[in-house]
Structure formats: C-alpha cells, structure tokens
Amino acid sequence: KVNLRKQMRIFVQGTDVPDLVENFNQLEEKFGVHSICVKNLTERFGFSALSPIQMQAIPAMLDGREILACAPTGSGKTLAFLVPVVSHLLNVKKTKKGKNIRALILSPTRELAEQTFSECKKLIRSENDEENEKIHKDLLNIRLMDKNLVKSFTEKKKQTCDIDLLISTPNRIIHLIKQETPILKLDSIEWLVVDESDKLFEDGKEDASFRDQLGRIYSACENPKIRRAMFSATFAHDVQQWCVLNMDNVLQVTVGGKNT
Numbered sequence: 001k002v003n004l005r006k007q008m009r010i011f012v013q014g015t016d017v018p019d020l021v022e023n024f025n026q027l028e029e030k031f032g033v034h035s036i037c038v039k040n041l042t043e044r045f046g047f048s049a050l051s052p053i054q055m056q057a058i059p060a061m062l063d064g065r066e067i068l069a070c071a072p073t074g075s076g077k078t079l080a081f082l083v084p085v086v087s088h089l090l091n092v093k094k095t096k097k098g099k100n101i102r103a104l105i106l107s108p109t110r111e112l113a114e115q116t117f118s119e120c121k122k123l124i125r126s127e128n129d130e131e132n133e134k135i136h137k138d139l140l141n142i143r144l145m146d147k148n149l150v151k152s153f154t155e156k157k158k159q160t161c162d163i164d165l166l167i168s169t170p171n172r173i174i175h176l177i178k179q180e181t182p183i184l185k186l187d188s189i190e191w192l193v194v195d196e197s198d199k200l201f202e203d204g205k206e207d208a209s210f211r212d213q214l215g216r217i218y219s220a221c222e223n224p225k226i227r228r229a230m231f232s233a234t235f236a237h238d239v240q241q242w243c244v245l246n247m248d249n250v251l252q253v254t255v256g257g258k259n260t
C-alpha cells in the first residue's frame with residue numbers, strides 16, 4: 001500500500017489513513033459504490049483506471065473522513081468527490097422522511113457549477129428507464145442552483161425542499177440564507193464539498209470575499225454530524241492551517257508536488 005502510494009505520488013498526512021481503492025472492481029465490491037456509478041465510470045466516461053486523487057479521496061470520504069485534497073488541474077478531482085458523496089446519498093438512508101438538502105457542493109463560478117452538475121448526472125444515469133426513475137425520483141434529486149431555482153425559492157419563500165444534492169456558487173446560497181427568515185435551510189447537510197478551495201483565502205474583488213461567504217455558509221450548516229471536504233489544485237498554507245484547526249481529524253491528501 002505504501003509502495004503504491006509512492007508510485008502514484010500520493011502523499012498523506014493524518015492518522016488512520018484509509019486504504020486506497022485500486023480499481024473499479026474494488027470500488028463496487030469492497031467499497032460498496034453503486035453499480036451504476038461504476039458502470040458509468042468505465043463505460044460512459046470510458047475510464048480505464050482511477051486517478052491517484054480518486055484512489056485515496058474516495059475511500060477516505062466513504063469512510064466519513066474530512067479531507068483536504070490537493071491535486072493538479074485535470075487530475076479528476078470532480079469525480080473524486082462526486083463518487084463518495086453520491087454513494088453516501090444512495091447508501092445511507094435519510095434520517096427522517098426529510099425534505100432538506102443533504103449535500104452541498106460549492107463551486108467558485110457558475111460555469112464550474114454547471115460542469116460539475118452535468119458530470120454528476122452522467123455518473124448516475126442509467127440506460128434502464130425503470131432504474132433511472134428509481135434513482136432519480138426516490139433516491140437522488142440533484143439540482144443546480146441556477147437562476148430559475150433561485151427564483152422559485154425566492155417566490156415561494158419555501159423553507160424546505162426535496163433536494164438531495166445541490167450544486168451552487170457561494171453567492172447564490174448566501175443570497176438565500178441572509179434573509180431574516182432564511183429561505184434556504186442548510187441544517188441537514190451531511191456533506192459539504194468546497195471545490196477550488198484555494199480561492200477561499202484569496203481576497204475577493206467583489207464586496208465579500210469567498211472566505212467570508214464560506215464562513216457564513218458554515219455557520220448555517222448546523223448539523224453536528226456534517227462532514228466537509230476541500231479540493232484544490234494548489235497547496236495553500238493558510239487553507240491547510242484552517243483545515244487542521246477547524247476540521248475533525250482532517251486527512252490531507254496531496255498528489256504530485258506540493259506546488260503543481
């Protein structure tokens with residue numbers, strides 16, 4: 001295992017480091033990832049192997065570990081968090097026949113949020129209509145926080161929704177939680193993923209920096225059982241420090257050199 005990490009240039013920091021998932025077969029058999037996801041990874045996406053960040057981040061997150069993951073651009077980070085989040089949603093039953101958001105993925109830009117959304121749909125789409133219906137209707141409602149969704153929230157002023165996985169920019173979330181009676185409730189979120197988290201500690205050009213926005217979103221996520229994951233292409237010491245201080249037994253995973 002140590003050798004495989006070395007070979008793959010996977011560097012880990014933290015205690016109780018989870019085993020790597022080495023191939024797609026293990027992903028299904030050993031780690032319990034839904035067969036549709038595995039089938040789509042190999043057939044629809046056409047991948048022949050998992051990327052290094054996927055090999056370590058997927059089992060860690062499936063284990064419920066909070067992680068800070070750094071891997072170069074183009075190394076497959078999106079699926080490294082989508083696979084475990086989707087698996088969690090499919091495998092772990094909702095606590096109450098609840099109608100609140102169970103997972104939130106924050107992307108710094110709308111374009112990136114859209115891409116992540118379509119990658120997610122591709123991951124769970126099935127050729128079998130019946131199966132498709134089951135996955136999407138009963139089990140997994142995935143939504144992109146686009147203009148229309150913002151509008152429907154604002155107009156209906158509803159406090160609950162039946163979204164399992166929401167993908168959004170921080171801005172649009174802030175807009176909905178900043179009201180005196182928040183339109184959007186984040187108190188049942190089980191997984192919060194911050195993509196491109198290095199942007200977090202850059203000073204914002206607009207009125208509120210990404211860091212401030214994220215702070216506000218964190219405070220609205222009141223579920224004590226929340227798990228968080230940060231993904232970025234560059235290693236930032238201040239993000240690392242923040243994670244060590246604020247996350248629960250954070251596992252740090254870095255692929256390649258620290259400054260790639």
Ligand code: ADP
Nearest residue numbers: 047048049050051072073074075076077078079
């Ligand atoms: P990152 O977020 O790390 O910059 P992406 O998640 O956007 O990278 O992935 C970059 C490209 O690599 C995408 O086209 C994605 O479909 C592809 N990709 C992801 N995982 C794999 C894999 N295991 N094997 C081959 N290609 C992959």
Ligand code: MG
Nearest residue numbers: 077078195196
């Ligand atoms: Mg990315």
